[in-house]
Amino acid sequence: MNTICWRNGKIQFIDQTRLPHETVVLETDDYQCIVAALKTLQIRGAPAIGVAAAYAVAAGAAKVETDSPAEFLSELDNICRTVASARPTAVNLFWAIERMRKAVQGETVAEMKASLLAEAKRMEAEDAEVNRKIGRFGAELIPDGATVLTHCNAGALATVTYGTALGVIRAAKEQGKTLQVYADETRPLLQGARLTAWELMQDNIPVTLITDNMAGHFLHKGVITCAIVGADRIAANGDVANKIGTYSVAVLAAENGVPFYVAAPTSTIDMALATGDEIPIEERSPEEVTCIGGVRVAPEGVAVANPAFDVTPHHYVSAIITEKGVAQEPYVERLREIIGGSS
Amino acid sequence: MNTICWRNGKIQFIDQTRLPHETVVLETDDYQCIVAALKTLQIRGAPAIGVAAAYAVAAGAAKVETDSPAEFLSELDNICRTVASARPTAVNLFWAIERMRKAVQGETVAEMKASLLAEAKRMEAEDAEVNRKIGRFGAELIPDGATVLTHCNAGALATVTYGTALGVIRAAKEQGKTLQVYADETRPLLQGARLTAWELMQDNIPVTLITDNMAGHFLHKGVITCAIVGADRIAANGDVANKIGTYSVAVLAAENGVPFYVAAPTSTIDMALATGDEIPIEERSPEEVTCIGGVRVAPEGVAVANPAFDVTPHHYVSAIITEKGVAQEPYVERLREIIGGSS
Numbered sequence: 177m178n179t180i181c182w183r184n185g186k187i188q189f190i191d192q193t194r195l196p197h198e199t200v201v202l203e204t205d206d207y208q209c210i211v212a213a214l215k216t217l218q219i220r221g222a223p224a225i226g227v228a229a230a231y232a233v234a235a236g237a238a239k240v241e242t243d244s245p246a247e248f249l250s251e252l253d254n255i256c257r258t259v260a261s262a263r264p265t266a267v268n269l270f271w272a273i274e275r276m277r278k279a280v281q282g283e284t285v286a287e288m289k290a291s292l293l294a295e296a297k298r299m300e301a302e303d304a305e306v307n308r309k310i311g312r313f314g315a316e317l318i319p320d321g322a323t324v325l326t327h328c329n330a331g332a333l334a335t336v337t338y339g340t341a342l343g344v345i346r347a348a349k350e351q352g353k354t355l356q357v358y359a360d361e362t363r364p365l366l367q368g369a370r371l372t373a374w375e376l377m378q379d380n381i382p383v384t385l386i387t388d389n390m391a392g393h394f395l396h397k398g399v400i401t402c403a404i405v406g407a408d409r410i411a412a413n414g415d416v417a418n419k420i421g422t423y424s425v426a427v428l429a430a431e432n433g434v435p436f437y438v439a440a441p442t443s444t445i446d447m448a449l450a451t452g453d454e455i456p457i458e459e460r461s462p463e464e465v466t467c468i469g470g471v472r473v474a475p476e477g478v479a480v481a482n483p484a485f486d487v488t489p490h491h492y493v494s495a496i497i498t499e500k501g502v503a504q505e506p507y508v509e510r511l512r513e514i515i516g517g518s519s
Numbered sequence: 520m521n522t523i524c525w526r527n528g529k530i531q532f533i534d535q536t537r538l539p540h541e542t543v544v545l546e547t548d549d550y551q552c553i554v555a556a557l558k559t560l561q562i563r564g565a566p567a568i569g570v571a572a573a574y575a576v577a578a579g580a581a582k583v584e585t586d587s588p589a590e591f592l593s594e595l596d597n598i599c600r601t602v603a604s605a606r607p608t609a610v611n612l613f614w615a616i617e618r619m620r621k622a623v624q625g626e627t628v629a630e631m632k633a634s635l636l637a638e639a640k641r642m643e644a645e646d647a648e649v650n651r652k653i654g655r656f657g658a659e660l661i662p663d664g665a666t667v668l669t670h671c672n673a674g675a676l677a678t679v680t681y682g683t684a685l686g687v688i689r690a691a692k693e694q695g696k697t698l699q700v701y702a703d704e705t706r707p708l709l710q711g712a713r714l715t716a717w718e719l720m721q722d723n724i725p726v727t728l729i730t731d732n733m734a735g736h737f738l739h740k741g742v743i744t745c746a747i748v749g750a751d752r753i754a755a756n757g758d759v760a761n762k763i764g765t766y767s768v769a770v771l772a773a774e775n776g777v778p779f780y781v782a783a784p785t786s787t788i789d790m791a792l793a794t795g796d797e798i799p800i801e802e803r804s805p806e807e808v809t810c811i812g813g814v815r816v817a818p819e820g821v822a823v824a825n826p827a828f829d830v831t832p833h834h835y836v837s838a839i840i841t842e843k844g845v846a847q848e849p850y851v852e853r854l855r856e857i858i859g860g861s862s
Contacts, residue, residue, distance in 0.1 A: 196818040327732075358824075361808065361817070363706060363730035369809070369817040377818055384822045387706035387808055389670075389731040389764025393829040396766060421732025423739060424771055431770050465704065465730055466712070471812035474704070474712040475539040475720055479727045481701075486736040 177201070178304070178336045179224050180231065182297055187231045191218045192333055196374035207236030207255060214262035214269075217365060221334020222408045222444055223303050226268030230296035232259045233276040237292045240285070248285045252277075252292075264456040265417055265485045266408040267446045272299060300336050306441045307338040309499035311347030314404070314439050317495065317502070318348040318355060322401035325391060325429075327360040328419035329371035330406025330439060340439040341404045342375060344497060349381060356382040358400060360391055362419060364464040364482065388421050392428040403429045407440035407496075414490030414507025415452025420483055426492035435494040442498050447515055452487035460484045520544070521647070521679045522567050523574065525640055530574045534561045535676055539717035550579030550598060557605035557612075560708060564677020565751045565787055566646050569611030573639035575602045576619040580635045583628070591628045595620075595635075607799045608760055608828045609751040610789045615642060643679050649784045650681040652842035654690030657747070657782050660838065660845070661691040661698060665744035668734060668772075670703040671762035672714035673749025673782065683782040684747045685718060687840060692724060699725040701743060703734055705762060707807040707825065731764050735771040746772045750783035750839075757833030757850025758795025763826055769835035778837040785841050790858055795830035803827045 180189040186203040187210060194200045202218070204210065210232035213219045219228045236255035242248050256273050263269060279295035282288045318324065324345055328334075331342035338346060348355055357376055362368035369385055376383040386394065394400055403425055409417040416422070416438050429436040449455060462480035466472060474480075496503045496511070503510035523532040529546040530553060537543045545561070547553065553575035556562045562571045579598035585591050599616050606612060622638035625631045661667065667688055674685035681689060691698055700719055705711035712728055719726040729737065737743055746768055752760040759765070759781050772779040792798060805823035809815060817823075839846045839854070846853035 197815075360732070361706070363704070363732060366816050369821075373821045374818045377821060382822070384824050385808060385817055386824050387731070387763070389703070389706060389767055390824065390826065390829075392767030392770060393763060393826060394824070396829075420730070420736060424732055424735030424767060427735060427771055427774050428767055431774070465728060468811040469814035469816055471814050472540075473709050473812055474728055475717045478712075478716045478720060479725070481727050481729050481733065481737070483733065483736060486733075486739075 178300065179333050180219060180228050180336060181300060182231060187235055189213065189219055189228065190333065192220060192371060193218050196370050205235050205238070207232040207259065210235070211259055211262045221329065222266035222268040222406065223335040223340065223441055224333070225263065225266045226272035226443060227300050227303055227336055229259050229269050229272040230276050230299045233273060234293040234296040238289050243285055245285055245288065248288060249280070252280070263458060265458045268443050271443045275299065303336040303441070304338060306499040307335050307340060307343040310340055310439050310441065310497055311338065311343035313502050314344030314437065314497040315347035315351050317402070317437060317497070318344065318353060319401060320353045322353070322355045323358060323399055324355060325358045325395070325400045325403040325425065326372060327368065327405050327422055327425050328362045329367040329375070331372055331375045333371050333375060334406060340406045340441065342372065344404055344439050345381060346379065356384070358384050358386055358394060360388045360421065360425070361385060362421065363388055367419070391425055395428045395432045395434055400434050402435040402437060404437040404439055407438050407444050408485055409455050410438070410440060410445045410496065411449040411452045411455060412447045412508060412511060413451050414493055414496060414511060416488045416493060417452060417455040417457070417485050418488065420486050423486040423488045426488040430492050436492055437495050437497060438493055439497040442500055442515055445511055445515060447512070452489065455487055457486070458484040521643065522676050523562060523571050523679060524643060525574060530578055532556065532562055532571065533676065535563060535714060536561050539713050548578050548581070550575040550602065553578070554602055554605045564672065565609035565611040565749065566678040566683065566784055567676070568606065568609045569615035569786060570643050570646055570679055572602050572612050572615040573619050573642045576616060577636040577639040581632050586628055588628055588631065591631060592623070595623070606801060608801045611786050614786045618642065646679040646784070647681060649842040650678050650683060650686040653683055653782050653784065653840055654681065654686035656845050657687030657780065657840040658690035658694055660745070660780060660840070661687065661696060662744060663696045665696070665698045666701060666742055667698060668701045668703070668738070668743045668746040668768065669715060670711065670748045670765055670768050671705045672710040672718070674715055674718045676714050676718060677749060683749045683784070685715065687747055687782050688724065689722065699727070701727050701729055701737060703731045703764065703768070704728060705764065706731055710762070734768055738771045738775045738777055743777050745778040745780060747780040747782055750781050750787050751828055752798050753781070753783060753788045753839065754792040754795045754798060755790045755851060755854060756794050757836055757839060757854060759831045759836060760795060760798040760800070760828050761831065763829050766829040766831045769831040773835050779835055780838050780840060781836055782840040785843055785858055788854055788858060790855070795832065798830055800829070801827040
């Protein structure tokens, strides 16, 4: 099944906090539940966040009880604001909400509700197609026999299906290439250990799990052919916000002459921000660091920093792989061309 | 109390696997128990491993039941070989055993046993003194108001007392400097979260716990004044083997113009190895990565790599701080001078 979809009048989604131990599918028609699922990372990954936001807006709109279009649009505005408050960094959230706002059509409230749900469904279908295109473009960059390093989870679970970074790996495999993956476990929330390792094992793609601090060692040892990650927001100059630790992978790859690729849909590119310095970085709860799987691992009362993302300056990025093609330096020009061009 | 000491005819040591939740002191007169404690990391940290090895040899020798010096020396040889098999990377283990072998004195077995115990006690006392000297030399490099990044635990718990990297921090504080520490948690075994954070909190030195993959972010943000770590083995050219992740910290520090210091006793310098490429790197159990505090965090059956150490090339090392002074490039000459000179 898709990571998130619409079925029987409800939003269905995989609870990613329960993986890899159990695959639990939740369903709801309450948009506030989706907001909560975004905050607790039951749904995570920039493209999946975007589609979840779209369905949340559609589901919230469906429950507005009025026949007045003006009243409906006012309530829709409140719903959009609430959904937008779920998380600050992934721009796909705001992109999806903006697209939903613009999708409202019809004379009656019923028609408006229908247009919103149709748009959310379109976004679900488009995300699946976009990832296939990213995969096809990106697979050209992966040589046969490659050992690919990845960080966090930019897989099927971070999208509707197939994945961005893992979509590139899947596409390379579908082209008949032999490859294996080194997956950073990705503390604090272990998306690499829990999600990426699980996804790749399901697809019979060989994966070796490492702790985040081992990536540099294996890059230095010449074990890694290339690194590929997803993105939560890309500034106009090609600076990339992604899961904390991505910056370190990029620097260590560059230091060892290993290409570092970012795979993301164009909806992740925020042309309104000139550089990555302007990207808001979410600070999450200290307990994510001090407790693992409910077990406390640090002294009581210790101070903790927990930025969920970091920003990788564009000069460390060998290429940005989108559904509209592959961009390289100078990103400030190439991204504008890609965003401007038709798909 | 000291991390390891001799009391009432037995070896006493803090079980570091139980920290920070409880401070448990174990005692034994069975050298095989010390070998087991080294393997399970109840005792860890290169200088502490050295003193533990010395006491293990002394305790093993004390139980040899013979009046024949030749038979005793043969048994002593077996004991030394067993202790030497405990762990491969920290050279202090082999250094301590070699020193114990050379310390045997006397005509009778009783005299030989006494000389071994006396040497082990001397090594315990010397380690405490050596760390104070490292601290005094290193503190000169720490500016007032510094924010110091450290990795793993090179503190009192990694030594007899006071610590090497944390000894430098303690000495800087004793000189009246204001400073704070960012501590990498240090996966897989979380020595930073469990031991370094705990030690510094006990000493009222401000500490902020971060996951390993955040260090690069804070180095890039300009938050870190300098980084300082311990070492498990230093080659003649200044290449440094230390806890996995150290190489990444060093590269990320260099990339951001932040000094990267190594604090270690001269017993950690292995002049027999020309470069760090020759240092054996211990591979430990996959369960250290897939389970945290007894909780499984990765899919069953996933492949894992778990090198316990990495090697940092000397050109990333701003200085090596020993009890005999501070060495800088060219290390191949400066380390020879330091090793050759008197203390």
